[in-house]
Ligand SMILES: Cc1ncc(C[n+]2csc(CCOP(=O)(O)OP(=O)(O)O)c2C)c(N)n1
């Protein structure tokens with residue numbers, strides 16, 4: 001194996017690891033919800049792993065990511081510690097937001113993961129501001145804003161597209177088109193549902209569509225988009241065609257989706273597709289993949305242990321972190 | 329009288345609206361095949377079809393605006409905003425447009441529009457999803473704000489809201505949907521702007537609306553065991569506000585607590601408290617007490633969320649400290 005092949009292999013194994021970690025984290029969060037250790041709303045990322053991992057994998061640590069309430073996967077991909085994430089879902093003081101945010105409101109500023117925004121489309125104008133600051137004062141970082149097909153229906157999306165374009169901001173809009181908003185078929189709610197990426201034309205922005213179930217495709221498309229953005233070409237919109245394997249949230253049995261549609265997309269499970277390709281192309285061995293699954297299993301066990309053992313926040317934390325004023 | 333839950337009462341109210349007026353329609357997010365986030369519109373899409381039950385995109389502002397425009401030309405829209413938190417995206421249409429058109433057109437335009445929204449916290453949904461803004465809307469002239477606490481009131485007040493020729497904000501609390509209560513088969517309706525004494529008592533008046541009425545009722549039951557008799561006034565609408573019923577109760581009990589779920593600062597309870605002072609000061613044996621939510625964004629974790637919103641225990645403690653018993 002040449003050094004170059006080795007680098008590619010290491011990278012793909014790291015990404016495979018992240019995808020499996022996200023899948024197992026989500027599976028575990030479901031189980032913990034059933035045991036009432038996690039409450040409120042819970043929206044999992046299962047099925048969409050290749051998008052978050054593929055795009056974020058192409059970023060540098062200094063780059064920013066901002067997302068919506070289906071945010072566990074993006075946070076993990078950006079490098080957040082799964083122990084703190086699980087603890088947050090448990091509402092513990094060791095959580096990323098000390099238990100105050102919960103599943104829909106994850107933040108990890110050190111990793112430059114800027115949230116976790118639960119009002120649909122609310123993160124998009126903020127992404128514009130992040131990109132404005134990276135352009136004007138940081139100059140090195142770029143910003144990736146993840147959003148759903150549903151979020152495109154809000155005015156905030158359109159206002160932000162326009163602003164990003166006229167200001168030529170270093171901002172990548174990644175639309176995770178999973179065909180549904182909450183329970184509404186996007187074909188009924190979005191005029192441009194069958195060629196979402198073309199919406200960028202109206203804002204004179206570059207765009208492309210990619211198979212969001214294929215890690216290699218996603219990372220290639222991401223690399224190209226990010227390259228253009230870094231070279232100062234301005235914003236870019238990438239549509240990733242994907243599918244969520246579960247209901248919108250844990251309380252949604254997803255009865256509105258035809259079974260054959262679900263089974264079709266399940267057959268395109270991004271983790272299984274990647275696995276098959278890696279084996280077929282002799283990039284990795286089955287043992288190497290099995291080893292990753294074992295490692296992930298331990299990581300999840302440890303995350304749950306950590307969350308379980310952690311204390312809840314003290315009552316006085318109810319009143320902290322509201323306004324700092326000009327104080328210390 | 330048959331007992332049904334709040335959700336079913338609202339479902340029945342919506343069916344009636346559709347059955348009795350062919351230009352009535354419902355529009356909202358995920359009210360189609362999904363059946364509504366809180367399942368209030370369950371079954372309607374299949375029965376009435378997509379033109380009466382308009383499954384809308386995620387576009388709160390445009391949904392309300394479409395409601396306003398179509399109401400101007402004689403349709404009877406019932407808009408569902410999934411939760412009151414998301415109504416902030418439509419606030420301009422509601423406050424600057426729906427509420428103003430009759431006035432600005434010197435009565436030549438009218439907007440007979442009902443906007444239903446789900447209010448409230450207590451389900452560990454965190455800071456963006458646990459708010460009560462009905463008090464904000466209630467401060468806007470031109471709006472009518474109705475907030476029923478029982479299945480009976482929900483159906484009766486919805487019937488009256490449908491007869492309104494102006495925009496009505498109809499507020500339903502997420503935690504009330506499974507609450508059951510008697511609802512007669514026979515037709516009845518409840519005038520808007522009439523508070524209801526949900527329990528009569530002699531020692532203290534508790535004024536509340538929506539879910540806090542249930543909290544007050546729970547507290548009153550326990551207080552009864554301690555020999556304290558509380559009278560519960562359910563406002564049922566915040567605008568118009570029935571202060572006569574409140575004052576009459578204060579005249580009887582001489583002590584009053586204004587209870588609400590939202591932040592105490594700027595909460596609508598402040599309005600009620602000051603009107604009690606204006607109109608009933610001489611009846612009072614003790615200062616008006618206010619119990620409200622803590623002035624904090626709603627936390628996710630239940631150990632903190634439980635401290636953020638008023639509960640039975642806090643109301644009992646409030647009553648006891650007010651009366652010194
Ligand atoms: C302004 C606003 N309206 C409605 C909701 C309720 N809601 C939460 S997620 C969602 C669907 C969003 O779909 P999409 O953007 O496609 O993201 P996905 O869940 O498919 O990842 C809805 C309607 C909300 N949180 N905020």
Ligand SMILES: [Mg+2]
Pocket residue numbers: 148149150176177178179180181182
């Ligand atoms: Mg979607």
